[in-house]
Amino acid sequence: MAAHFFTLSIITLSLFVVASSGELESELVADLLTLQAESKSGVIHLDDRTVSKFLTSPRTPRPYSFLIFFDAANFHDKPELRLRELRREFEIVVSSFITNHNSSNTKLFFGDIEFRESQSSFQLFGVNSLPHVRLVGPSAKSLKDDSDVMDQGDFSRLAESMAEFVESRTKLTVGPIHRPPALSKMQLGLITALLLLCLPLVAKRIFPGETLLHDPKIWLSGAVFVYSFSVSGAMHNIIRKMPMFLVDRNDPNKLVFFYQGSGMQLGAEGFAVGFLYTVVGLLLAFVTHVLVYVKDATAKRLAMLFTLLVSFWAVKKVILLDNWKTGYGIHGFWPSSWN
Known part of the structure; x- marks a missing residue:
């Protein structure tokens, strides 16, 4: 009889603990949904108290994951960190999700922690550099060791990279990214009205052929710009939202303009290679369209020698950079009859 009573007591106590735990988890999720609804961007602002309430105090596994953006308002004026831009992209991911x-999703919440307000939380997570995004999974006991850190090289594609990071670490799908339009309806209306007002003045100059579009120098400059824009990979940088440079992980005061590895190309290295290609293209255009009209043979030879030397130097620089970046070498081969 006593054994049955003891067993019944254990079962009752276990059910009470499970029920209490379930109620506590439901309360936490309800509180998070309330905070999310109160936030204009959907990002829940965390501090030392709420980090303890939602992450360290609840038993694992928690019924939710947390993607956290670590911020520092006093570093917003440092362009190399891009905290303002990354914070906006983080909010785009949150609103899109x-x-x-x-x-209606209660499996993933988004938060931010500000350094001056929550230095203890920064130490708890082991954050010592920015930008920093971290995903705390349901089973993470140690916020420093058991959570997933987004690699700084992945920030290059901004919101898309953050969404891929979430999807690769969880079983959730973020879905399409919804970016706000570049211009509001009022701005579009003002621009349209301005164009309509200027249309008669523009037409008055177009028909007599007195616009800039009738100037051959403008078309020449445009052709050079399009060529340089194309060979520098600028369109790739715009589509992939590649940064011009990165901050060195080992030295935050040092900037990285050339990234070694074939998986990513920074904007600075693309423009550097594009500049070298443009130099060679302009020299070739000079030789074929200008130098042919020079009558002095000595001047022609000197100009050709200069063109060849500069072109050889530029192409060599491109080859060396490609070899350093990808590891692939470019070798010349002589005709077999020359051996």
């Missing part, structure tokens, strides 16, 4: 899931 909430919109795609109709505000």
Whole structure:
């Protein structure tokens, strides 16, 4: 009889603990949903108290994951960190996730922690450099060792990279990224009205052929710009949202303009290679369209020698950079009859 009573007591106590734990988890999720709804961007602002309430105090596994953006307002004026831009991209990911899931998802929440307000939380996570994004999974006991850190090289594609990071670490799908339009309806209306007002003045100059578009120098400059824009990979940088440079992980005061590795190309190295290609192209255009009209043979020879030397130097620099970046070498081969 006593054994049955003891067993019944254990079962009752276990059910009470499970029920209490379930109620506590439901309360935490409800509180998070309330904070998310109160936030204009959907980002829940965390501090030392709420980090303890939602992450360190609850038993694992927690019923939710947390993607956290670590911020420092006093570093917003440092352009190399790009904290303002990355914070906006983080908010775009949050709003896109909430919109795609109709505000009904309770498995993933988004938060931010500010350094001056929550230095203890920064130490708890082991954050010593910015930018920093970290995903705390349901089973993470140690916020420093058991959470996933987004690699700084992945920030190059901004919101898309953050969404891929979430999807690769969880079983959740962020969905399409919804970016706000570049111009509001009022701005579009003002621009349209301005164009309509200027249309008669523009037409008055177009028909007599007195516009800049009738100037051959403008077309020449445009052709050079298009060529340079194309060979520098600028379109790739715009589509992939590649940064011009990165901050060195080992030395935050040092900037990285050339990234070694074939998986990513920074904007600075693309423009450097594009400049070298443009130099060679302009020299070739000079030889074929200008130098042919020079009558002095000595001047022609000197100009050709200069063109060859500069072109050889530029192409060699491109080859060396490609070899350093990808590890692939470019070798010349003589005709077999020359051996």
